[in-house]
Amino acid sequence: xxxxxxxxxxxNFYVSCxxxxxxxxxxxxxIVLSNNDGNVVARSNEAKKMGIPFGxxxxxxxxxxxxxxxxxxxxxxxxxxxxxxxxMDTLERFTPEMEIYSIDxxxxxxxxxxxxxxxxxxxxxxxxxxxTGIPVSIGIAPTKTLAKLASTIAKNDRSFKGVFSFINxxxxxxxxxxxxxxEVWGIGEKYSKKLNxxxxxxxxxxxxxxxxxxxxxxxxxxxxxxxxxxxxxxxxLEEIPPPKKGIVCSxxxxxxxxxxxxxxxxxxSHVSRGCKKLRxxxxxxxxxxxxxxxxxxxxxxxxxxxxxxxxxDPSSYTPALIYQSCKILEKIYRGGYRYKKIGIAFSEIIExxxxxxxxxxxxxxxxxxxRTLMHTIDTINKAMGKNTLxxxxxxxxxxxxxxxxxxxxRYTTHWQEIPVIKG
DNA sequence: TCTGGGGTCCTAGGACCC
DNA sequence: TCTGGGGTCCTAGGACCC
Numbered sequence: 001x002x003x004x005x006x007x008x009x010x011x012n013f014y015v016s017c018x019x020x021x022x023x024x025x026x027x028x029x030x031i032v033l034s035n036n037d038g039n040v041v042a043r044s045n046e047a048k049k050m051g052i053p054f055g056x057x058x059x060x061x062x063x064x065x066x067x068x069x070x071x072x073x074x075x076x077x078x079x080x081x082x083x084x085x086x087x088m089d090t091l092e093r094f095t096p097e098m099e100i101y102s103i104d105x106x107x108x109x110x111x112x113x114x115x116x117x118x119x120x121x122x123x124x125x126x127x128x129x130x131x132t133g134i135p136v137s138i139g140i141a142p143t144k145t146l147a148k149l150a151s152t153i154a155k156n157d158r159s160f161k162g163v164f165s166f167i168n169x170x171x172x173x174x175x176x177x178x179x180x181x182x183e184v185w186g187i188g189e190k191y192s193k194k195l196n197x198x199x200x201x202x203x204x205x206x207x208x209x210x211x212x213x214x215x216x217x218x219x220x221x222x223x224x225x226x227x228x229x230x231x232x233x234x235x236x237l238e239e240i241p242p243p244k245k246g247i248v249c250s251x252x253x254x255x256x257x258x259x260x261x262x263x264x265x266x267x268x269s270h271v272s273r274g275c276k277k278l279r280x281x282x283x284x285x286x287x288x289x290x291x292x293x294x295x296x297x298x299x300x301x302x303x304x305x306x307x308x309x310x311x312x313d314p315s316s317y318t319p320a321l322i323y324q325s326c327k328i329l330e331k332i333y334r335g336g337y338r339y340k341k342i343g344i345a346f347s348e349i350i351e352x353x354x355x356x357x358x359x360x361x362x363x364x365x366x367x368x369x370x371r372t373l374m375h376t377i378d379t380i381n382k383a384m385g386k387n388t389l390x391x392x393x394x395x396x397x398x399x400x401x402x403x404x405x406x407x408x409x410r411y412t413t414h415w416q417e418i419p420v421i422k423g
Numbered sequence: 424t425c426t427g428g429g430g431t432c433c434t435a436g437g438a439c440c441c
Numbered sequence: 442t443c444t445g446g447g448g449t450c451c452t453a454g455g456a457c458c459c
Contacts, residue, residue, distance in 0.1 A: 059425035
């Protein structure tokens, strides 16, 4: 049977989440900032119309914000993560096969749905709106790449009311010819420039480009993208997310940090989060990398470096990894610089099931104890809230923590912050 | 004063081996 | 003086995504 994909894409997701719990934001320009209140990562349609680009640094927008009364929010990932889960739970009721592609997007397989596909998608859309308050756009097509484009068409052309399907469409060529090639999934800035230089400006041009040229200039991935535009499916639905091959945890500081002990605190809390991610996916790492850097936007002495340590046994045991990463930090740290960011990366990640106990492990008891300790901490934190228990090395005051000056409440996950309806 | 964080895949080139 | 050929593994870097 022919494949049929639907891409469900939440409109301006973070802004929409804020609006669900704060209706005064409707029809107003709203932006949401990245971690540390750095850049704009989500914009309402009104904000987009004012010409605020994705990624604009917040501090450059002061005037515009004042002039137009733009509402500003810090990223509230606790809220967005929970809203995402609600949207995905709703989608799951409509199809057994689905891939959660990102916090605000999911691919569905509509193979075997025998009623009118567009009508079905309209039902999905209104159900999500009703149950979660989040508006979505839905694109339907025989390949993922076309489904992505279909959802963009659905979003941008109001006459489609949020749903567009390429299936059995008679005007595909003229539609593809109206889409800039850089809108195509997999074609970024560099590739679109290269394509333009060679006379390829639209999705239609890319579809009809020469295969050999494509695979030479854009690698096999570019060729696959063109194939997908032709309706030949090359990217399948990934229903079960594969375990991560690398895990990175880093943050920039709310203020410059010079002091080694403060860097260690920040590092320890990143390691702690990273180890939790390892344990959540039932895996352990063999390689730790620590990296730190100064603020590259400042005209002041710059330094960045990283250091790596290979563990003898794969581990996800927080205290051990904090210890090792601090040793790495001591090696790469140079005094006299104003640091902006520190982070940790875990690689060579092994699944727990594949870890063989070393033949002559003398410390089997210790291992068992470590595992129990981690499990206990994770369980308590799950029940009582993140960071109920944490390691002393992560610090108490954490004055280096990221800035989040415009944080909304955690409406859906904390009893104290639940919205109250006044009668 | 102020510029995010976390991933994936592919390729070229070097090291090393027979 | 001559400067093989093929294979594998690893790494760094480049491209992309949200």
